[in-house]
Amino acid sequence: MDKNIPIDQNMIDYIFSHTERLHPIQKKILKYNESLGNIKRLQISILQANFLQFLIKVNKFKSCLEIGTFTGYSSLSMALSLPKNGKIYAIDKDIKTNNIALNFFKQANMHNKFYIETNNGIYALKKLLKNKKKFDLILIDADKESYIEYFNFAIELLSKKGLILIDNTLWKGKVSNPEINDKLTQKIKKFNNYIQKKKINKYILPLGDGFTVCWK
Ligand SMILES: C[S@@+](CC[C@H](N)C(=O)[O-])C[C@H]1O[C@@H](n2cnc3c(N)ncnc32)[C@H](O)[C@@H]1O
Secondary structure, eight states: OOOOOOOOHHHHHHHHHTSOOOOHHHHHHHHHHHHTGGGGGGSOOHHHHHHHHHHHHHTTOOEEEEEOOTTSHHHHHHHHHSOTTOEEEEEESOHHHHHHHHHHHHHTTOGGGEEEEESOHHHHHHHHHHTTOOEEEEEEOSOGGGHHHHHHHHHHHEEEEEEEEEEOTTGGGGGGOTTOOOHHHHHHHHHHHHHHHSSSEEEEEOSTTOEEEEEO
16 A cells, blocks of 8 residues: 555645745635636646646746636646746637636736637647747646647647646546546546556646646
């Protein structure tokens, strides 16, 4: 058996009270997402966002790409860790949540770091590839149906020392159960099998709903 302590809400509260404080606008987005009810589960966890911030800071990354912006929690967290001249390219097909996210970015005075694209992920990534763009950190967190395609684009768009992060790769624990085979679980299982066979460095971290980190 591996040695991991259980992380319950008490432990999460303890972690938050002994670590970097959240930015007021991060808190505001969390509160807003909370008000959305069930949809709030779309947002990455606070610990995952902390991990992204850590990666950006220690590696001195300058550019990020996110596929699946939603109301901006993960994007803003990344922006806050980038240097002043850092840039984020944030893609989401939903104009309504993109506008909500932009409003939060403005409130945090981070909007100048953003290019927000309202588009289907695949179309937007094709365009970036055509324009020979490169990114230091790429976060994949949109529709699970396209994860393999997003990943293949991400490999091409990744800078030499860059990292690709993929959310939901443990899919509420369902991926390790051979008896659970609904459509989305199958998609994530297929994606994890695909990555496993790829000649790329990778770890699946049990953070949030499962966070895979890959690099060349
Ligand atoms: C899980 S949420 C992203 C959560 C966000 N990263 C956060 O932590 O707050 C997924 C987002 O992907 C977007 N999305 C779904 N399918 C898409 C597609 N085909 N192209 C672009 N965006 C898509 C949805 O509109 C939604 O906002």
